[in-house]
Amino acid sequence: MKLIAFAAALAVAGTAAAQDMPMPAAPAAPAATPTGDDPVGGYQPATPPMPTPPQPGATIVFQQAPAPDVAYPAPAPMAQYPICKKGQYDNCRQRGG
Structure with a gap:
């Protein structure tokens, strides 16, 4: 068995054969001309992401976000919780508790 593994290692570790043909050149990138379904302006949104800035003298109100529990x-808690079955962990109570 060791002899077979040694022979396989020698076969893999042999010298590499040189390539006779040169590598083909990469294909040219397609032209960026719009086709039937592509919009003319690309895929950017038609409206700006931010609204226009407020006018000078406008009142800006900053409001704190509510707490996560609010x-x-x-x-709401259930009126009665059944005993947990095998593999059940939610909406039940432990036996003897």
Whole structure:
């Protein structure tokens, strides 16, 4: 078995054969001309991402975001929780607890 592995290693480690043909050149990039479905201006949005700046003297109001427990309140507790079954971890209680 060791002899077979040694022979395979020698075969793989042999000298590499030189290439006779040169590598083909990479194809040229396609022209950037719009085709049937491509919009003329590209895929950028038609409207600017930010609204126009406010006029001088305009009142800007900064408002603090609500706390996470107010923005995303917890669900109401259930009236009664059943005993957990095998593999169940939510909406149940441990046996003997």
